[in-house]
Amino acid sequence: MESLQREDRVEQRPLPLKKIETTKNKKPNNKKRKPSKLAVRENIWGYIFIAPWIIGLLGLTLGPLLFSLVTSFTDYNITSQMNFIGFDNYIKMFTADPLFWTSLYNTVYFVIFSVPLTTVGGILVALLLNQKIRGIKYFRTIIYLPAILSGVAIYFLWMQLLSPSTGLVNTVLAWFGIDGPAWLFDPEWTKPALIMMKLWGLGGGMLLYLAIMQNVPKEMYEAAELDGAGGFRKFIHITLPMITPIIFFDLVTSTIGAFQIFQEAYVMTENGDGGPSSSLLFYNLHMWNNAFEIFDMGYASAMAWILFLIVMVFTFIHFKVSKRWVYYESGDE
Amino acid sequence: MKKKWTFFLFAILLLFISGCSNDAEATNADGKIELDFWTFWGSETRRPIIEKMIDDFNNSQDEIVVKHTYVPWGDIWTKNLAAVAAGNPPDVIVNDIRSVALRAENNQVEDITDLMSDGLEEKFDPKLWETVVHEDKTYALPFNTDTRLLYYNKDAFREAGLDPEKPPRTWDELKEYAEKLNIKNGDTYEQVGFYPGWGDFGPISWMINADDGVQLIDDGEVKINTPAKQEALQWIVDFKEDLGEETVQNMSAEFGSEQQNPFINGKVAMWIEPGTFFTQLDQFAGDMDYGAALIPSFTEETGNWSSGGGFVLEIPKGAKNPEASMKFIEYMTDVEAQTYWAENNFDNVANIEASEKALDNLDGKAKEVYQKTLESLEETDFSTVPLEYPDYTDLVNPNIDDALQGDMSVEEALEKAQKDVEASKRETE
The missing domain is CATH 3.40.190.10 (Periplasmic binding protein-like II)
Structure with missing residues (x-):
């Protein structure tokens, strides 16, 4: 799913953005003149065509969103009560729920390590796969393959791979004389294990980088070569600046995605309880447990909104900082 | 133009309403009451057993027809919760024995105190009975247990x-x-x-x-x-x-x-x-x-x-036919059905007489182990969820x-x- 959405957006991105100023220019006239019958009819048809989307947005996104905001100030439990309790849920979250902090720590840990690693990894692999050698298509397919597999099957596969004494990972480590850790059974190693699993699926990001790398004009490299630039300098001074829009896009989407990590921990820990010493109790898992194990929907809604704020702050920072390092060929977007 | 516009809005609204209101028909073509029974027993071994019990019930009388709906273990209770909240729950559901009081407190389950036949309590293991009572009201009947x-x-x-x-x-x-x-x-x-x-x-x-x-x-x-x-x-x-x-x-x-x-x-x-x-x-x-x-x-x-743990049969809050549902639940927790379940699943059941019968009918190693489970149940802790x-x-x-x-x-x-x-x-x- 995730990777599909990304592709969609990439396809949209390179569309030349001709700024259509026509409506702006006509504005003064529009105010005086009544729109023609044809225009009204076309507008109505327009609305009819997007009606499914509007209904979906209002009914399935905005409605529930607002509902959860209201709910977060109540003791709503889905079936019997919904009393207004002010900021109690928020106060409890920050003062009386030790697992809230555990889950926040685990999630931030995961974001801080997995996002940069998958981004750098994606760029490096794309760089390798951007070479002109025989059979490159097959390499690309192989690297991309894990990205199209998804969900529970992969988690089970990795549970086998990470098995301390019989798993493939530790077997390979043993060849090099390394005594591998117990991975999912050792609280120190559970999160690194998960991050490693995520790295395996970096094909999605890789594909984006590969696409934009192939769009970098050849002339630039030729010019640089004439000036005597080597491969490394070409990468630093040409490739990297030219792919910054995608790096930026990848950073924003994967940060948001990483904050929402849930399935992995739910599937890979016993009873979905967050693993040894709660080391895989991620924010969304704790929220889910509150909502559906003990029916404290009010509290879970409050948690959802705090996560929303956290993610929004991160995204805001990304956008602010992006002005300093993201380069758009077509000018300022 | 305006007319067309309102007509269109109405059409959509109607579609919406007809899509949402999915009131379960209380009776079917034969005039029988139809009940929807949700379980997570869909495995090769369990499904035939529970469905045989349902068939036996359907054949034992001619007012009620029970339909079995298998909902996977991971989904059944969250789906039930959503169905209760939406006002359109199943008629009977298998649910966790440890959290009956929590569901009662949260208004997710019907109070069946006045629907039960007299003297029902004596038929069940007293410790299991305790789990279905909350503030002197009964909210479910215990079905099976383990130790x-x-x-x-x-x-x-x-x-x-x-x-x-x-x-x-x-x-x-x-x-x-x-x-x-x-x-x-x-x-x-x-x-x-x-x-x-x-x-x-x-x-x-x-x-x-x-x-x-x-x-x-x-x-x-x-x-x-x-x-x-x-x-x-x-x-x-x-x-x-x-x-x-x-x-x-x-x-x-x-x-x-x-x-x-x-x-x-x-x-x-x-x-x-x-x-x-x-x-x-x-x-x-x-x-x-x-x-x-x-x-x-x-x-x-x-x-x-x-x-130990176990499961109860209960009527989700807002179910349409509590009386008929109760009849079905009583049948499923009575001696005949419970003995069948106990023998065929080698499982412990809540009905005392059925447990004894199952023990009598077993032999050899099976009997030896089953005997131990009955002894062990005397000192088994269920750790019900504290409110x-x-x-x-x-x-x-x-x-x-x-x-x-x-x-x-x-x-x-x-x-x-x-x-x-x-x-x-x-x-x-």
């Missing part, structure tokens, strides 16, 4: 010079026998006698066993940091140290990924599982000679406390893990667990 037993490998006992007819009765004996049953080859274990962290009996169960049945939340009081529970946790920590951190971790992981049970393939000589484990042994253990015993007691004076502390296990388990990892002393861990849980207290009406 854990200590299975031990008699062949291994003989090899180690132990009497195969004398399983360990106390924790001290358990530890002693476990050491005798260990078989080492260099640094690796070929056979481990016993480890309390494996099998279906977690640290919390051991702690309750040591405290002679006193739960972590006992009658609304937090009783986590008690001397007996400290001793219990320390006992597990010592056990782990004796075997070695690495052995325990490696073998735990192996057991998790293997198809075959470590007791069946001879890697562990004593192993705790529910009574139904017998069916696996019967099928896969070949000619291995084994026995089943009660969970050893902490001391000579304390009880053989085991842990003031519904999520206490989430708070306790990480601390127990920390103690087992050696990151914290047992005293510190349980003190912290006690404090965390006390701080999480909820107000109840």
Whole structure:
């Protein structure tokens, strides 16, 4: 799913953005003149065509969103009560729920390590796969393959791979004389294990980088070569600046995605309880447990909104900082 | 133009409404009441059994027809919750025995006190009956239950010079026998006698066993940091140290990924599982000679406390036909249906007479093990979800893990667990 959405957006991105100023220019006239019958009819048809989307947005996104905001100030439990309790849920979250902090720590840990690693990894692999050698298509397919597999099957596969004494990972480590850790059974190693699993699926990001790398004009490299630039300098001074829009896009989407990590921990820990010493109790898992194990929907809604704020702050920072390092060929977007 | 626009809006609204209102028809074409019964019993073995019972009910009278809907284990209760909230729940559902009071308190289940036939209470195991009563009202009827037993490998006992007819009765004996049953080859274990962290009996169960049945939340009081529970946790920590951190971790992981049970393939000589484990042994253990015993007691004076769970049949809040549903539930918990379930699943059931009948009808090893489950049920703790502390296990388990990892002393861990849980207290009406 995730990777599909990304592709969609990439396809949209390179569309030349001709700024259509026509409506702006006509504005003064529009105010005086009544729109023609044809225009009204076309507008109505327009609305009819997007009606499914509007209904979906209002009914399935905005409605529930607002509902959860209201709910977060109540003791709503889905079936019997919904009393207004002010900021109690928020106060409890920050003062009386030790697992809230555990889950926040685990999630931030995961974001801080997995996002940069998958981004750098994606760029490096794309760089390798951007070479002109025989059979490159097959390499690309192989690297991309894990990205199209998804969900529970992969988690089970990795549970086998990470098995301390019989798993493939530790077997390979043993060849090099390394005594591998117990991975999912050792609280120190559970999160690194998960991050490693995520790295395996970096094909999605890789594909984006590969696409934009192939769009970098050849002339630039030729010019640089004439000036005597080597491969490394070409990468630093040409490739990297030219792919910054995608790096930026990848950073924003994967940060948001990483904050929402849930399935992995739910599937890979016993009873979905967050693993040894709660080391895989991620924010969304704790929220889910509150909502559906003990029916404290009010509290879970409050948690959802705090996560929303956290993610929004991160995204805001990304956008602010992006002005300093993201380069758009077509000018300022 | 405006007319067209409003017409269009109306059309959409109508579509919307007709799509949403999905009022279940109370009666079908034959004038019979139709009931929707949700279970998670969809496996090859269980599905035919539950469906046979439903058929028997349908044939036993001509007013009600019950339809079975299989909903997978991971979804059934959240779906039910959503259905209750939407006002269109199933008529009868199988639900968890430990959280009946929580659902009653949260208005998710119908009060069936006035719908029940007289004298129903006497038919059921009193401890199971307790779980379905909340503030003097009844909200469900218990259906099945389970209890854990200590299975031990008699062949291994003989090899180690132990009497195969004398399983360990106390924790001290358990530890002693476990050491005798260990078989080492260099640094690796070929056979481990016993480890309390494996099998279906977690640290919390051991702690309750040591405290002679006193739960972590006992009658609304937090009783986590008690001397007996400290001793219990320390006992597990010592056990782990004796075997070695690495052995325990490696073998735990192996057991998790293997198809075959470590007791069946001879890697562990004593192993705790529910009574139904017998069916696996019967099928896969070949000619291995084994026995089943009660969970050893902490001391000579304390009880053989085991842990158990089970399921109830209940009517979700807002169901359309509570009277008919109740008839069905009473049928399913009566002697005939319960005996059928007990015999065919080798499961423990809530109906006392059915349990006895099932025992009579079994023979050989099956009878021997079933007999033990009935004895064990006398001292089985169900740890029903306390309303003031519904999520206490989430708070306790990480601390127990920390103690087992050696990151914290047992005293510190349980003190912290006690404090965390006390701080999480909820107000109840």
